Amino acid sequence: MKRVIVRSDGRYTHHGIGYTEHDGYAGTMDNRWSLKMATAYEVNRHIQLGEQYQLEVNDVIKGTFTKE
Numbered sequence: 578m579k580r581v582i583v584r585s586d587g588r589y590t591h592h593g594i595g596y597t598e599h600d601g602y603a604g605t606m607d608n609r610w611s612l613k614m615a616t617a618y619e620v621n622r623h624i625q626l627g628e629q630y631q632l633e634v635n636d637v638i639k640g641t642f643t644k645e
Contacts, residue, residue, distance in 0.1 A: 578596075578597045578598075578629055578630065578631060578641070579594055579595070579596060579597075579623065579624060579628070579630045579631070580594065580595035580596070580597060580630065580631045580632075580633055581594060581616060581619045581620060581623075581624070581630055581631070581632050581633065582594070582595050582602070582604065582633045583612050583615045583616050583619070583632075583633070583634050583635075584634075584635055584636070585612055585615075585635065588608065588609065589606050589607065589608055589609075590606065590607050590609070590610040590611070590612065590614075590615045591604055591605070591606045592604060592605065592606075592607070592610070592615035592616070592618065592619050593605060593619065594619060594623045595633075597631070612634055612635075616632065616634070620644060624644045625644065626644055626645070627643065627644065627645075628643070628644055629641055629642065629643050630642060630643075630644065
């Protein structure tokens with residue numbers, strides 16, 4: 578299952594995709610992106626329709642979702 582990981586320190590938002598199977602991770606950082614914008618970017622770019630993913634925001638797991 579893929580993990581959408583989003584963190585913010587106030588100025589920069591770090592966002593990316595992690596993989597629960599092998600603990601791999603790929604991410605990037607953007608200046609002044611909101612958490613919502615970064616989450617939408619990752620879901621739209623990396624998650625396929627019908628695929629399940631886990632959402633983690635600022636080190637808190639928000640749940641498991643399915644893209645529709």
